[in-house]
Amino acid sequence: MSSLLSRYAEAIYWLARYVERAENMARVLDVNETFSRDSQGGQNWASIIALYSDQDAFKERHPEPTAEAVLSFYLLDDSHPGSILSSVRAARENARTLRPLISTEMWVHLNTFFNRMRALRGDDVAEERVARSLAWIKESCQAHTGITEGTFYRDEGWYFYEMGQAIERADQTTRLLDVKYHLLLPSVADVGSPLDLSQWNAVLRSAAGYHAFRRIHPSGMTVARVADFLLFNRRFPRSVSACVDTVNDRLTALRSRYGLKGGGMALERLDEVRAVLDNEPVDRVLAQGLHEFLDWIQLQMLDVGSLVGRDFFGYQVPETPAATAVQGQS
Amino acid sequence: MDGPADANLFSTYDTGGFFCELLAASERSRAGARAQGKLAAMDLERLRQRASDAERELYNFGITFTVYSQKDAIDRILPFDVIPRILTADDWDVIERGVTQRVATLNAFLWDIYHDQKVLKDGVIPSELVLGNANYRPEMQGLDVPGGTYVHINGTDLVRDGEGGFQVLEDNARTPSGVSYVVENRHLMQRAFPDLMAGIGIKSVSNYGGKLHDALIDVAPKEVAEPQVVLLSPGTYNSAYFEHIFLAREMGVPLVEGRDLEVDSRDRVFMRTIDGLKRVDVIYRRLNDDFLDPEVFNPDSMLGTPGLMRAYAKGNVTLANAVGTGVADDKAVYAYLPRLIDYYRSEEPILRNVETHICREKEALSYTLEHLDELVVKPVGEAGGYGITVGPRASEDELDLCRAQLLADPANYISQPMIRLSVCPTLTDAGIEPRHVDLRPFAVTGRSTWVLPGGLTRVALRRGSLIVNSSQGGGSKDTWVLES
Numbered sequence: 001m002s003s004l005l006s007r008y009a010e011a012i013y014w015l016a017r018y019v020e021r022a023e024n025m026a027r028v029l030d031v032n033e034t035f036s037r038d039s040q041g042g043q044n045w046a047s048i049i050a051l052y053s054d055q056d057a058f059k060e061r062h063p064e065p066t067a068e069a070v071l072s073f074y075l076l077d078d079s080h081p082g083s084i085l086s087s088v089r090a091a092r093e094n095a096r097t098l099r100p101l102i103s104t105e106m107w108v109h110l111n112t113f114f115n116r117m118r119a120l121r122g123d124d125v126a127e128e129r130v131a132r133s134l135a136w137i138k139e140s141c142q143a144h145t146g147i148t149e150g151t152f153y154r155d156e157g158w159y160f161y162e163m164g165q166a167i168e169r170a171d172q173t174t175r176l177l178d179v180k181y182h183l184l185l186p187s188v189a190d191v192g193s194p195l196d197l198s199q200w201n202a203v204l205r206s207a208a209g210y211h212a213f214r215r216i217h218p219s220g221m222t223v224a225r226v227a228d229f230l231l232f233n234r235r236f237p238r239s240v241s242a243c244v245d246t247v248n249d250r251l252t253a254l255r256s257r258y259g260l261k262g263g264g265m266a267l268e269r270l271d272e273v274r275a276v277l278d279n280e281p282v283d284r285v286l287a288q289g290l291h292e293f294l295d296w297i298q299l300q301m302l303d304v305g306s307l308v309g310r311d312f313f314g315y316q317v318p319e320t321p322a323a324t325a326v327q328g329q330s
Numbered sequence: 331m332d333g334p335a336d337a338n339l340f341s342t343y344d345t346g347g348f349f350c351e352l353l354a355a356s357e358r359s360r361a362g363a364r365a366q367g368k369l370a371a372m373d374l375e376r377l378r379q380r381a382s383d384a385e386r387e388l389y390n391f392g393i394t395f396t397v398y399s400q401k402d403a404i405d406r407i408l409p410f411d412v413i414p415r416i417l418t419a420d421d422w423d424v425i426e427r428g429v430t431q432r433v434a435t436l437n438a439f440l441w442d443i444y445h446d447q448k449v450l451k452d453g454v455i456p457s458e459l460v461l462g463n464a465n466y467r468p469e470m471q472g473l474d475v476p477g478g479t480y481v482h483i484n485g486t487d488l489v490r491d492g493e494g495g496f497q498v499l500e501d502n503a504r505t506p507s508g509v510s511y512v513v514e515n516r517h518l519m520q521r522a523f524p525d526l527m528a529g530i531g532i533k534s535v536s537n538y539g540g541k542l543h544d545a546l547i548d549v550a551p552k553e554v555a556e557p558q559v560v561l562l563s564p565g566t567y568n569s570a571y572f573e574h575i576f577l578a579r580e581m582g583v584p585l586v587e588g589r590d591l592e593v594d595s596r597d598r599v600f601m602r603t604i605d606g607l608k609r610v611d612v613i614y615r616r617l618n619d620d621f622l623d624p625e626v627f628n629p630d631s632m633l634g635t636p637g638l639m640r641a642y643a644k645g646n647v648t649l650a651n652a653v654g655t656g657v658a659d660d661k662a663v664y665a666y667l668p669r670l671i672d673y674y675r676s677e678e679p680i681l682r683n684v685e686t687h688i689c690r691e692k693e694a695l696s697y698t699l700e701h702l703d704e705l706v707v708k709p710v711g712e713a714g715g716y717g718i719t720v721g722p723r724a725s726e727d728e729l730d731l732c733r734a735q736l737l738a739d740p741a742n743y744i745s746q747p748m749i750r751l752s753v754c755p756t757l758t759d760a761g762i763e764p765r766h767v768d769l770r771p772f773a774v775t776g777r778s779t780w781v782l783p784g785g786l787t788r789v790a791l792r793r794g795s796l797i798v799n800s801s802q803g804g805g806s807k808d809t810w811v812l813e814s
Contacts, residue, residue: 003558003584003601003603003608004603004604004605005584005586005590005601005602005603005604006590006602006603006604007587007589007590007602008584009604093566096566096571097566099575099579100575100578100579100584100585108390111390112390115389115390156604160604254604258605259605260604260605261605261606262604262605312604313604314602
């Protein structure tokens with residue numbers, strides 16, 4: 001019988017989510033920073049705020065969405081729960097709770113990472129230097145993932161870690177794709193133009209998917225192929241489809257290997273998502289609206305998260321889970 | 331090699347006439363002399379460099395105090411001094427036997443006062459001192475704890491006087507903390523000074539967790555085959571959370587908070603896991619009595635678990651330490667410990683008490699008032715070094731205030747002579763200087779008592795200060811017990 005405390009399972013799950021969230025926020029800012037070089041100015045930075053539905057929170061703190069204001073808001077702002085600093089802080093707080101379970105290396109690394117984040121100043125995120133800061137933030141998140149993979153004991157807790165990471169990653173990949181949508185809202189005429197393609201290229205790169213994409217598509221780049229790759233390719237670890245597979249696997253393993261009774265409804269929900277991912281051709285997704293499709297995926301993952309929370313962490317969730325955030329950002 | 335061969339780290343070291351732990355160990359034991367010699371050969375700058383490496387490690391470990399913002403100050407650690415405090419095998423023999431005797435007496439006393447109260451009927455200790463004590467728990471009356479053990483974990487605060495004799499300053503029989511520093515300080519020294527420790531022969535402190543777990547299993551409710559032990563913590567914001575983590579890890583048991591536990595209608599304790607409720611048999615609780623169970627104690631406490639005392643009273647769960655041990659480590663009861671050792675064990679105390687005047691007694695009060703400028707006056711209810719008046723160091727105004735407080739509420743005070751606390755060489759900004767130290771050895775008791783060979787040496791980092799508490803500018807040292 002499993003004796004993993006619900007509170008620990010919850011903390012492990014959120015530890016993974018917060019680190020994944022920090023990494024992806026760095027990726028989103030990075031890709032946006034690349035776009036904004038294309039003479040679009042402040043307009044571009046406002047789109048990030050729209051992407052995360054942070055208009056009100058931003059307005060309380062800054063009059064204009066300048067590069068400086070947006071970067072500070074998403075990187076350094078202690079009072080903004082969606083900032084990378086806040087995510088790393090939350091990851092560290094969860095790790096602190098988990099000190100009895102996690103390896104010393106995991107703790108020391110996260111603690112050092114947090115101390116470094118906390119020492120970041122405005123200068124470090126000025127537009128011309130932010131790429132460097134984002135690069136080490138990404139690396140620190142990846143170092144965390146690597147240390148965890150290499151040191152974390154493989155019991156139920158590990159499954160919750162992987163599940164949290166995959167749920168967050170699926171959500172974030174949809175947001176990365178959505179940046180492109182929000183940024184450009186391309187007219188039909190622009191689709192396939194050199195500018196349009198260079199931006200899709202940047203999206204792929206920010207998901208670290210460019211080289212993998214080239215392995216299956218040695219030449220050419222179309223919107224459909226990029227979207228298809230990031231949504232449906234089960235071999236690319238950041239694709240929505242791969243993440244759904246991971247959540248499904250880990251939940252199934254928790255039930256079979258550890259005899260846990262929970263997770264049934266979450267698995268049913270994942271089956272529905274799987275069916276759509278398997279049967280919906282990318283052309284139809286694009287024709288019916290990529291943004292709407294991404295929204296739908298986000299809501300499904302949110303529900304899966306709520307159901308996992310209800311069955312294993314003791315969250316109070318209504319019978320038909322509402323599409324509201326359980327913890328952290330929506 | 332650290333420095334030239336003719337360098338001597340202690341060439342300007344002056345003990346100021348106090349008993350020096352290091353020099354004494356060096357004179358009294360060959361291993362001590364070897365250790366002292368190795369230290370003496372170190373160059374001050376190298377020592378500082380290694381000390382700063384150790385500090386850096388503590389910082390990365392997240393267990394050190396930083397001044398960034400108050401929010402993060404929860405991870406405070408005692409400042410660490412790299413020069414070890416060394417105890418000879420003979421020193422240790424006295425401490426080990428003395429602590430064991432004391433713990434046995436505390437347990438016998440607690441069993442007695444929560445059962446037949448013979449000690450009160452025989453007039454060995456005033457009844458009102460026990461029954462009127464805020465930490466006496468009537469809920470414990472008649473409750474049989476497994477093995478008769480109330481104090482499973484005890485910390486005895488010892489000081490060493492001008493002649494090098496050990497004296498007991500106080501007992502800590504509730505939820506004594508600090509043992510994690512004993513082990514972590516050793517690990518830190520092993521990483522920073524492996525060359526210093528090589529070939530000395532130092533008793534290991536690394537098996538504390540295993541010994542504690544064994545002891546707790548020993549006192550589990552009888553019918554359980556494989557008892558589930560947990561450590562109950564007030565949570566991540568408690569100043570000792572680092573230690574709770576350490577202990578849970580070392581024992582390999584879940585670290586739970588009150589909200590992770592529940593008590594069912596049959597008065598059994600469970601913890602909430604991802605697979606539902608799992609039975610709990612032994613709770614090492616790092617939560618004060620007041621917060622354990624809002625049904626019985628503080629009704630506003632969110633830290634404990636409702637119904638815990640019901641389960642405890644039925645014998646369905648063992649609490650360590652037992653509820654109500656605070657009456658035994660009270661500063662006023664402390665004064666009677668030598669008489670209690672004689673009463674329960676017909677033995678002489680192996681470790682002496684510091685001479686103590688109980689101001690509730692008329693003679694003691696007048697003696698204290700007459701010798702106020704020679705005595706240390708302590709309130710009995712306070713902890714952490716607060717409210718203490720050190721007579722020889724106090725101003726006229728402070729003495730007047732102390733006198734007024736004593737007259738207003740004499741029963742709240744004890745007084746003791748000022749002890750010429752021993753010193754240990756300590757790395758300071760001004761070089762190697764003597765600083766006063768005390769010692770808290772830890773005793774673990776299930777069915778029998780084991781004393782961890784070492785202890786927490788706290789050091790008063792301010793020059794001349796006698797108060798070693800971390801809240802009053804104290805630090806800690808690694809404590810070596812020599813094998814021979």
